[in-house]
Amino acid sequence: MSNVPADLKYTREHEWAKQESGRVRVGITHFAQDQLGDVVFVELPKVGTRVRAHQTFGVVESVKAVSDLFAPVSGEIVEVNAALAQKPETVNQEPYAGGWMLVVAPSDAAEWEQLLTAAQYEQFIAEGGH
Amino acid sequence: MRYLPNTAQNQRAMLETIGVGDIEDLLVKIPAKARLARPLALPPALAESDLVRHMRGLAARNADADGFACFLGAGAYDHYVPSPINHMILRGEFFTAYTPYQPEASQGTLRTIYEYQTMIAELTGMDVANASIYDGGSSLAEACLMAASITGRTEVALAAGVNPLSRRVVETYVDGPGLKLRDVPSPEGVIDIDAARRVVGGKTAALVVQSPNFYGCLEDVAALAELAHAAGALVVVVADPVNLGVLEAPGRQGADIVVGEGQGLGVPLSFGGPYLGVFAAKNEFVRRMPGRLVGATVDLDGSRGFALTLQTREQHIRRAKATSNICTNVALCALMATIYLSTLGKQGLARVGELSTAKAHYAAERLGAIPGVGLRFAQPFFKEFTLKLPKSPERVAARLAKQHILAGLPLKTFDRKLADCLLVAVTERRTKEEIDQFADALAKAVA
Numbered sequence: 001m002s003n004v005p006a007d008l009k010y011t012r013e014h015e016w017a018k019q020e021s022g023r024v025r026v027g028i029t030h031f032a033q034d035q036l037g038d039v040v041f042v043e044l045p046k047v048g049t050r051v052r053a054h055q056t057f058g059v060v061e062s063v064k065a066v067s068d069l070f071a072p073v074s075g076e077i078v079e080v081n082a083a084l085a086q087k088p089e090t091v092n093q094e095p096y097a098g099g100w101m102l103v104v105a106p107s108d109a110a111e112w113e114q115l116l117t118a119a120q121y122e123q124f125i126a127e128g129g130h
Numbered sequence: 131m132r133y134l135p136n137t138a139q140n141q142r143a144m145l146e147t148i149g150v151g152d153i154e155d156l157l158v159k160i161p162a163k164a165r166l167a168r169p170l171a172l173p174p175a176l177a178e179s180d181l182v183r184h185m186r187g188l189a190a191r192n193a194d195a196d197g198f199a200c201f202l203g204a205g206a207y208d209h210y211v212p213s214p215i216n217h218m219i220l221r222g223e224f225f226t227a228y229t230p231y232q233p234e235a236s237q238g239t240l241r242t243i244y245e246y247q248t249m250i251a252e253l254t255g256m257d258v259a260n261a262s263i264y265d266g267g268s269s270l271a272e273a274c275l276m277a278a279s280i281t282g283r284t285e286v287a288l289a290a291g292v293n294p295l296s297r298r299v300v301e302t303y304v305d306g307p308g309l310k311l312r313d314v315p316s317p318e319g320v321i322d323i324d325a326a327r328r329v330v331g332g333k334t335a336a337l338v339v340q341s342p343n344f345y346g347c348l349e350d351v352a353a354l355a356e357l358a359h360a361a362g363a364l365v366v367v368v369a370d371p372v373n374l375g376v377l378e379a380p381g382r383q384g385a386d387i388v389v390g391e392g393q394g395l396g397v398p399l400s401f402g403g404p405y406l407g408v409f410a411a412k413n414e415f416v417r418r419m420p421g422r423l424v425g426a427t428v429d430l431d432g433s434r435g436f437a438l439t440l441q442t443r444e445q446h447i448r449r450a451k452a453t454s455n456i457c458t459n460v461a462l463c464a465l466m467a468t469i470y471l472s473t474l475g476k477q478g479l480a481r482v483g484e485l486s487t488a489k490a491h492y493a494a495e496r497l498g499a500i501p502g503v504g505l506r507f508a509q510p511f512f513k514e515f516t517l518k519l520p521k522s523p524e525r526v527a528a529r530l531a532k533q534h535i536l537a538g539l540p541l542k543t544f545d546r547k548l549a550d551c552l553l554v555a556v557t558e559r560r561t562k563e564e565i566d567q568f569a570d571a572l573a574k575a576v577a
Contacts, residue, residue, distance in 0.1 A: 040442075041442065043417070059451065061442040065447075066442050
């Protein structure tokens with residue numbers, strides 16, 4: 001059974017997003033890391049890069065696949081998880097905690113409302129998640 | 131792979147299946163003027179012994195480095211190819227058009243590639259080398275794309291001393307991604323540092339320096355690396371690995387990526403290829419590297435083994451986001467280089483470099499003493515130098531070729547300002563007699 005925390009929002013590409021005093025922390029879901037298998041590399045953009053909602057911001061590599069990472073919201077990247085360079089397995093071990101990927105200063109508050117709720121995301125993955 | 135013939139009956143069945151009346155109907159899109167309207171005019175078949183005689187006759191019309199004293203270089207050099215190379219590469223396990231990379235079936239091949247990578251990394255002074263790319267030109271082009279991808283910048287500064295043939299490969303490669311090439315002039319045979327400072331800036335992904343450069347001159351790589359790094363650009367050094375038994379490794383002069391033509395490492399001239407693209411980089415850039423990489427690992431029983439590694443960089447997994455289009459290597463040529471370096475050893479490679487540079491300097495002295503002839507650039511050189519002639523270099527070269535001397539490369543085609551120049555290379559294979567004969571013949575030709 002997948003772990004889908006109720007206080008987060010989600011994308012159909014399996015990223016989670018968390019509000020933190022006006023900023024948005026981003027990672028991939030428990031379901032995503034489970035589907036990928038052992039994560040061996042995470043390619044993240046530099047701080048200061050601008051991302052747009054639904055556009056790719058990086059790439060996650062596992063032993064069996066390479067997947068694009070999609071931004072849940074638009075804005076400027078203010079923080080990236082540099083620790084993943086040395087310990088990419090953190091994405092598997094704690095996808096919602098130490099496995100976070102970036103923090104965005106959002107430029108369009110309305111986008112937050114477009115994201116899936118935990119209930120919607122749970123239903124989405126129950127239907128196959130594609 | 132077997133050749134599968136098809137009979138008239140097979141053809142009819144296939145045409146019927148796809149609903150086409152005649153094979154000709156499949157070719158209607160080809161303009162009539164582009165098609166041969168008659169059968170190929172082939173002579174009747176020859177008996178094998180007659181065919182061998184015919185082919186030998188054709189081959190004898192070539193001017194090759196065995197029948198001629200070869201002073202041609204410009205990227206491909208007549209270094210000696212030790213006999214173990216040909217003996218070993220002809221083994222059936224190696225001599226195949228397809229490189230088997232499957233670890234369960236190809237430990238021998240993978241191991242030779244791993245050894246090759248190790249030797250190249252050591253020679254270039256870099257952390258990691260790939261399994262090789264097609265040739266020096268494609269290695270350089272891939273390095274430019276890699277630098278742009280690492281830095282997110284859009285310009286590449288190319289020194290005028292970069293081999294113009296490699297430069298043309300780079301032009302082809304960077305056209306699609308839209309990178310801009312900027313020239314760094316070398317009016318006196320080497321990069322003008324002040325000019326480099328003006329060209330290299332915030333948009334520069336990499337400064338590309340070849341040393342020794344196309345004209346044979348040694349560049350101040352360390353100073354150029356410092357300048358490029360200060361601007362946040364990477365440094366790509368083009369080097370001839372044969373020289374690195376004597377010359378300082380580019381990795382210790384500040385290079386971020388080292389590429390080069392590895393032909394001199396035991397790969398025969400073969401009238402232009404196949405050759406060996408050397409590619410090495412710092413470890414921090416390994417995930418941006420193009421091409422195949424063989425890594426050492428352990429199997430289930432804990433025994434050492436070899437397998438392709440970091441394949442997620444590659445096209446068959448990462449598709450459009452791959453670091454490169456290259457999903458192969460020139461394994462047989464890389465094997466030649468591996469056997470070459472193993473056969474010569476550290477001392478042997480250093481000796482090849484010492485002999486080449488000593489003979490080149492002797493040749494430069496002899497040739498430069500001819501009235502009207504002189505070195506074009508007052509710069510340190512290694513095994514190649516640019517000679518200024520009082521008469522047309524094309525005519526001089528043609529005249530010496532009749533005496534079985536390949537005098538060098540006239541530079542007019544590459545740079546109009548050097549229309550009176552001849553690029554002369556001297557390897558360890560040239561004897562004192564050959565150099566003296568060359569000097570005598572040149573003296574007569576320009577008198």
